[in-house]
Amino acid sequence: xxxxxxRRGTFAELSHVQLEKPGLRRxxxxxxxxxxxxxxxxxxxxxxxxxxxxxxxxRAHTVANLDRYLAQFADAAAARGTKVFxxxxxxxxxxxxxxxxxxxxxxxxxxxxxxxxxxIGLNHAxxxxxxxxxxxxxxxxxxxxxxxxxxxxxxxxxxxxRDDVADLFNDVHRTHLPADPPELTRFARELLRDRFxxxxxxxxxVNFAVADxxxxxxxxxxxxGRMCSTLPKVHVALMGMERIVPSFRELxxxxxxxxxxxxxxxxTAYLNVVGGPRSADDVDGPEELHVVVLDNGRxxxxxxxxxxxxxxxxxxxxxxxxxxxxxxxxxxYGAVYGGPIGAxxxxxxxxxxxxxxxxxxxxxxxxxxxxxxxxxxxxxxxLSLRRDVARERAGAAERSAFRTWSGVWSRxxxxxxxxxxxxxxxVMFARGGRIRRAPFPLSRWTSGRDLPPIASRTFRExxxxxxxxxxxxxxxxx
Amino acid sequence: MxxxxxxxxxxxxxxxxxxxxxxxxxxxxxxxxxxxxxDRFAEELEKAGGTARWVNRQDLSAEIYEIAxxxxxxxxxxxxxxxxxxxxxxxxxxxxxxxxxxxxxxxATSADLGVTGAxxxxxxxxxxxxxxxxxxxxxxxxxxxxxxxILHEAALLPGFEExxxxxxxxxxxxxxxxxxxxxxxxxxxxxxxxxxxxxxxxMTALVVREE
Numbered sequence: 001x002x003x004x005x006x007r008r009g010t011f012a013e014l015s016h017v018q019l020e021k022p023g024l025r026r027x028x029x030x031x032x033x034x035x036x037x038x039x040x041x042x043x044x045x046x047x048x049x050x051x052x053x054x055x056x057x058x059r060a061h062t063v064a065n066l067d068r069y070l071a072q073f074a075d076a077a078a079a080r081g082t083k084v085f086x087x088x089x090x091x092x093x094x095x096x097x098x099x100x101x102x103x104x105x106x107x108x109x110x111x112x113x114x115x116x117x118x119x120i121g122l123n124h125a126x127x128x129x130x131x132x133x134x135x136x137x138x139x140x141x142x143x144x145x146x147x148x149x150x151x152x153x154x155x156x157x158x159x160x161x162r163d164d165v166a167d168l169f170n171d172v173h174r175t176h177l178p179a180d181p182p183e184l185t186r187f188a189r190e191l192l193r194d195r196f197x198x199x200x201x202x203x204x205x206v207n208f209a210v211a212d213x214x215x216x217x218x219x220x221x222x223x224x225g226r227m228c229s230t231l232p233k234v235h236v237a238l239m240g241m242e243r244i245v246p247s248f249r250e251l252x253x254x255x256x257x258x259x260x261x262x263x264x265x266x267x268t269a270y271l272n273v274v275g276g277p278r279s280a281d282d283v284d285g286p287e288e289l290h291v292v293v294l295d296n297g298r299x300x301x302x303x304x305x306x307x308x309x310x311x312x313x314x315x316x317x318x319x320x321x322x323x324x325x326x327x328x329x330x331x332x333y334g335a336v337y338g339g340p341i342g343a344x345x346x347x348x349x350x351x352x353x354x355x356x357x358x359x360x361x362x363x364x365x366x367x368x369x370x371x372x373x374x375x376x377x378x379x380x381x382x383l384s385l386r387r388d389v390a391r392e393r394a395g396a397a398e399r400s401a402f403r404t405w406s407g408v409w410s411r412x413x414x415x416x417x418x419x420x421x422x423x424x425x426x427v428m429f430a431r432g433g434r435i436r437r438a439p440f441p442l443s444r445w446t447s448g449r450d451l452p453p454i455a456s457r458t459f460r461e462x463x464x465x466x467x468x469x470x471x472x473x474x475x476x477x478x
Numbered sequence: 479m480x481x482x483x484x485x486x487x488x489x490x491x492x493x494x495x496x497x498x499x500x501x502x503x504x505x506x507x508x509x510x511x512x513x514x515x516x517d518r519f520a521e522e523l524e525k526a527g528g529t530a531r532w533v534n535r536q537d538l539s540a541e542i543y544e545i546a547x548x549x550x551x552x553x554x555x556x557x558x559x560x561x562x563x564x565x566x567x568x569x570x571x572x573x574x575x576x577x578x579x580x581x582x583x584x585x586a587t588s589a590d591l592g593v594t595g596a597x598x599x600x601x602x603x604x605x606x607x608x609x610x611x612x613x614x615x616x617x618x619x620x621x622x623x624x625x626x627x628i629l630h631e632a633a634l635l636p637g638f639e640e641x642x643x644x645x646x647x648x649x650x651x652x653x654x655x656x657x658x659x660x661x662x663x664x665x666x667x668x669x670x671x672x673x674x675x676x677x678x679x680x681m682t683a684l685v686v687r688e689e
Contacts, residue, residue: 031669042508050505060498067489074481080653086484138675139666155666162668181670189675196676197587213646223620223662223677229654230616231583241488246500248645252638256507263665266508267603269526270677271657275649283615284583285653295484302491 007334007354011361012448015332024159028329031158035320038264039371055257056375058250059311062242066302069211069244070293076214080276082289086241090120090296097122097203097236100290101131104234106200110192112218112225113137114205115153115314116238116294118336119349122203133203134195136224138188145172151330151338153316154262159329192224202228202286206239207313208254209291212247215275216291219259219268226272235286237274241293242310254313257373261315297349306381309344311374318368318378324361333358340368340378344385352389359385422454429453504639509602511636516601516685519634523604526660527673528681530604534689538563541684542570542593542626549624549680551590555581558613559595560628563686567593567628581618592618592678596629597648599685602637603659606683607645610654619658625678627658631688 008014018024043051062069074084087093093116101109109131117123123144126133135144142157143150146168150156157165166179169187177183204225209216216237218225229235245254259265278285301307319325319339330338335346335355343358359382368378394402408414429435430453438446445451512518520530531541546554554571556564556578571578571593578593579585586592594614596606606627610616619625635641641657649655662677673679 027668034669044508046508047505051507054501054504057498057501061500064492064495064498067485067492070488071481071485084481086479086481088479088484088487092479136676137666138664142666155669157666158669160667162670165667181667182672184667185664185672185675192676210646213649215649221662222664222675224675226616226620226656227676230620248642251645252509252642253504253507256509256638260508266522267600267605267657267659269659269661269663271605271659273645273649273655273657274653275655276653278653279612281612282610282653283581283612284617285610293484295487299487299491302488303493303495307495 009334011333011357014334015328015361018328018332023161024329025327027161028158029326031155032320032326035264035317039261039317039320040264042260042264042266051253051257052373052375054253055373056311058245058254059313059374060308062244062246062250063302063307063310066242066244069246070241072211073209073214073244074293076212077276077291078214080214082214082276082291084291084293086293086295088295090294093120093238093292093294093296094122094125096290096292097238098125098129100234100236100288101126101129101201104200106234107131108195108199109133109201109203110196110199110228110232111135111140112202112204112220112228113140113156114203114238115336116205116240117203118150119240119296120238120294122238134192134199136192136196136228137220137222138185141188141192142168149331149336152319153314153337153339159331196224196227196231199228199232201234201236202230202232203236203238204228206237206243206291207258208251209239209244210248210251211244213275215273217251217255218272218274219255219270220272221263221265221269223270226270229272229274229286230284233286234288234290235274235277236290236292238292238294241295241298242312258313258315261317261371261373301348305384306344306348308376309341309348309381311376312341312345313374314341315373317371317373321367321371323363323365323367328361333361340382341376344378344381347385347389352392356389356393359383359389416458416460419454419458423456426453507638509600509638511602511640513636514601515634515636516631519599519601519604519683519685521604522602523660523683526604527663528604528660528683530683530685532685532687534687535563535566538628538684538686539566539570539573542567543574545624545626545682546571546574546576546591549590551576551624553585553589554578554591554593555586555589555618555622557581557592557594557615557618559609559611560593561595563628581615583615583617583621586615586617586621589622591624591626592620592622593626593628594618596627596683597633598641598644599629599634599683600637600641600657601634604683605657605659607641607648608656608658609648609652610656611652616654616656619656620677623674623678624680624682625658626682626684628684628686630686634685
């Protein structure tokens with residue numbers, strides 16, 4: 001199971017907190033709008049559907065042969081002098097990284113962006129050991145010093161305005177920086193440059209491991225990934241076990257799909273290809289290179305209908321288009337992975353006990369499925385998960401209530417009777433064409449939204465009166 | 479956990495999963511070539527905030543001089559993989575009052591300029607491919623605030639397909655490689671683009687014409 005942070009509340013509780021924050025929805029919404037436009041521009045003129053279908057096929061093939069490709073990667077990487085460790089769960093991965101750090105007597109770690117490290121709660125474990133861990137992606141650095149988790153896969157600090165960031169820097173570093181992104185960035189550059197040079201261990205994520213080459217790629221725009229993999233004498237890369245492709249040839253398609261979907265870029269500023277530790281005559285590069293391959297609950301998805309969630313390439317496009325994410329932001333989910341992919345992945349990895357409410361954080365509009373570069377049917381997974389969670393959770397009373405409901409609505413006479421009873425019953429609650437507060441159990445629905453009342457005349461009644469001719473019934477009524 | 483046990487668990491999970499063939503045909507992407515070489519390369523690199531120059535051998539010195547003098551550079555590290563252009567580079571830097579030396583981590587930390595070769599250019603994206611070798615250490619294109627990459631016209635590739643066909647081979651004799659597209663940048667604060675974060679603030683590719 002995950003060693004990540006405990007959730008600090010349910011989606012209903014956490015999202016309410018986020019909705020109260022002034023300006024948050026506007027900040028997230030306008031950023032997401034720009035991502036959506038950038039993505040459209042990035043793929044303009046390309047046959048995106050053909051790219052998505054091929055991307056899906058490449059991912060499906062790779063995951064269906066994952067044991068073979070992982071073994072091939074491990075052999076090829078070992079032949080290049082890279083140490084590959086297979087971690088069954090988060091705790092094993094954390095212990096391994098701690099062991100590497102301890103063996104080198106290291107106290108300073110520079111870290112590039114890695115969702116897998118968030119998933120296993122690595123920073124907290126290392127800090128508990130007294131290791132000084134600094135996040136070096138600007139957005140990650142901002143959320144680290146704010147003691148917050150990232151709120152978006154690609155832009156972790158998107159929920160913060162320039163004023164928030166200036167206040168934060170000035171508070172933490174006792175500076176008087178203006179709320180100006182170039183100034184704030186320059187300050188972070190100078191501060192982090194010293195940390196890069198002093199770090200004994202660099203930790204990064206992996207975007208794609210290449211099975212036949214025993215190498216892996218890390219994409220960044222800032223160059224921090226290159227710093228972490230070049231300057232410290234030890235480099236540790238963490239990867240979810242599904243993050244692999246058969247050969248470099250696949251990257252010609254997968255990388256433009258990733259960066260186009262993520263930031264609307266054809267390519268990032270740096271596509272860093274790591275093949276092994278330095279040779280005796282190299283001037284720089286790490287003396288030791290470790291790759292930690294993480295299962296952490298993934299293998300149990302392989303034989304299920306949810307296997308395709310392992311096709312995900314972590315672009316964040318599903319977050320950008322999700323009407324729920326755009327309202328509540330990443331922190332509303334209380335999980336490492338927010339948005340539609342998080343609402344699917346978190347309950348599957350962390351269990352229904354901890355995250356069974358997340359599949360409800362969706363309108364099932366399917367915008368996520370339409371935008372996914374590898375065509376993961378996210379909204380279908382969300383619906384299936386609701387079914388699975390209900391099966392596991394529903395008590396005898398709830399089950400019998402829904403059986404009755406379904407029985408009543410399956411026969412015309414009882415359906416009509418129910419509508420008539422409801423029409424009478426709602427009189428006490430409907431105000432101004434809305435039911436704002438309904439009695440239990442419907443109060444669970446109306447605590448968050450209004451319920452439209454049952455129409456004063458049903459469609460069947462209107463149809464009868466109109467003699468069956470369309471357009472003859474009186475307008476309105478609902 | 480033991481590799482064998484880990485892989486056995488994966489294999490067990492995949493029992494009964496239908497075969498999914500690897501697609502042979504791949505559709506073109508926005509990073510595929512469009513038939514144009516240098517003009518596309520320059521156009522894309524400039525979009526990414528970098529600069530591309532199409533130069534004759536004899537103009538190389540003038541370009542390097544201009545870059546070093548323009549940046550007010552007083553020190554530079556020059557990678558050995560600039561190869562046959564070494565003399566021209568050194569002379570231009572000397573003329574610009576810029577002390578040049580070999581690439582070490584210490585020298586690169588304080589240098590104003592890093593000059594390297596590049597093994598390929600990708601025209602669809604305006605990128606250059608650098609191999610990390612003893613003759614071309616990574617810090618030369620990473621630590622100084624300005625980076626100049628010199629490559630032969632013949633090293634220009636149309637797009638990503640050609641690049642990735644080559645990459646496995648390029649990596650055989652090197653422990654790392656990097657595809658660089660323009661200067662380092664971030665949009666992490668309110669999606670405002672800022673150039674020059676951890677890597678160089680300026681990046682120039684000099685493509686040397688065959689004569």
